[in-house]
Amino acid sequence: MWAWGNPIDPSVDARGDGQPAFEPKALAAFASAHKLRTVYLSVPWAADQGPFPSWLRSAVKALHGAGVTTVAALGGDPAWSQQPDLAATWTTAALKAAPFDAIQFDVEPWVGATDDQLPGIVSQLATMYDTAATAAGSVPVGADLPWWLAAKPAGDGSTLFDTLLPHLRSVAIVAFSDHAAGDDGIIALARPAATAAAAARLPYSIGVETDDPQVAGGPGATFGDDTAAALEAQTALVRSAFGGTRGYAGVTVEHLLSWQALLAR
Numbered sequence: 001m002w003a004w005g006n007p008i009d010p011s012v013d014a015r016g017d018g019q020p021a022f023e024p025k026a027l028a029a030f031a032s033a034h035k036l037r038t039v040y041l042s043v044p045w046a047a048d049q050g051p052f053p054s055w056l057r058s059a060v061k062a063l064h065g066a067g068v069t070t071v072a073a074l075g076g077d078p079a080w081s082q083q084p085d086l087a088a089t090w091t092t093a094a095l096k097a098a099p100f101d102a103i104q105f106d107v108e109p110w111v112g113a114t115d116d117q118l119p120g121i122v123s124q125l126a127t128m129y130d131t132a133a134t135a136a137g138s139v140p141v142g143a144d145l146p147w148w149l150a151a152k153p154a155g156d157g158s159t160l161f162d163t164l165l166p167h168l169r170s171v172a173i174v175a176f177s178d179h180a181a182g183d184d185g186i187i188a189l190a191r192p193a194a195t196a197a198a199a200a201r202l203p204y205s206i207g208v209e210t211d212d213p214q215v216a217g218g219p220g221a222t223f224g225d226d227t228a229a230a231l232e233a234q235t236a237l238v239r240s241a242f243g244g245t246r247g248y249a250g251v252t253v254e255h256l257l258s259w260q261a262l263l264a265r
Contacts, residue, residue: 001034002074002106002207003027003256004042008051015044015052021257024055024062030256032066037250038205039063040074040104040172045090047073047097056098072102072142081109081124084131091135102170103136105129105143118152122160129167140169144207147175150193161193165200172252173197176209176221178230180237184220187241198246205249206238211258228263 007023008016020026031039041059044052060071073094080087091103107128109121125143133141143164150161165171175190182188190206197204209222210231216222223231235251242248253259 001031001036001038001252001256001259002040002042002254004074005257006042006044006052006055008055013050013052015050019257021260022055022059024058027059027256028062028066030260031063031068036066036068038070038072038252039068040072040106040252041100043073043075043090043094043097043100045075046093047090048093053097060098060100070101072104073098073100074104074106076105076107076144078107078109078111080105080107081121081128084124084128087128087132088135091132091141095136095139100139103132103139103141104172105132105141107143108146110146115152118160119154122149122154122163126164126167129164133167142170142172143168144172144174145193147173147189147193150196159192159196162196162200165197165202168202170203170205170249171197172205172207174207176207176216176254178220178223178226178234180234180241186234186238190238190242194242194245194248198248201247203247203249205252206242207252207254208235208238209254209258210262211254223262224258226262227265231262 005017005019005022007019010016010018063071075090150159152160154160154163173190173193175186177186180186209216210224212224213219219225
């Protein structure tokens with residue numbers, strides 16, 4: 001699960017979101033109820049300062065106690081791809097703030113980019129991942145990558161998705177669709193990227209969306225206008241399709257608050 005937010009009172013710290021769902025006990029209860037094994041917990045800039053270290057340490061401890069095996073520090077700013085030292089600085093602060101099991105980057109500099117700009121962007125991302133990995137030391141670095149990167153040729157017989165895999169220890173394949181089957185379904189979208197990750201012996205998950213259609217890019221991209229039962233049924237098909245492949249680590253749901261809203265209907 002991607003978990004974007006925090007419970008810090010914004011009157012105490014401007015980075016605070018004041019969301020009770022992110023209190024450690026609430027996070028742990030949700031993780032336990034849904035048998036989560038990986039949680040990407042959003043971490044702000046300078047996470048080792050102010051009220052954040054206390055919350056982050058408590059959240060990591062509570063999630064581990066609820067059966068979560070990997071709590072990753074989640075962050076990303078498109079500018080980091082051009083300024084990799086910023087990614088390293090954020091990583092250092094995140095790991096100083098709390099004992100995270102991993103680092104997870106959600107950096108999307110390709111928004112609005114043309115195809116001819118993508119190879120340069122991917123090269124910058126590779127440098128950013130490497131720079132952050134140096135700062136992270138033994139803590140593994142993973143990233144969210146869109147399915148369509150596996151359809152973009154790199155010019156040497158490989159794809160732009162392939163180009164990034166050697167710079168990562170895991171990948172969340174973003175394949176936002178509200179159905180599993182068909183040419184535009186989750187399985188078909190994610191298949192080439194999943195095959196590449198498996199060949200590279202890299203753990204991977206398949207990401208699905210539960211946010212509002214206006215945020216997610218339309219009703220076909222999200223379960224946000226469907227039901228929790230539809231989410232369960234369609235992701236079960238995804239699990240059946242990929243469960244036997246090397247490295248498959250499950251379905252990752254975007255994101256905590258919208259998933260809770262879906263369940264509450």
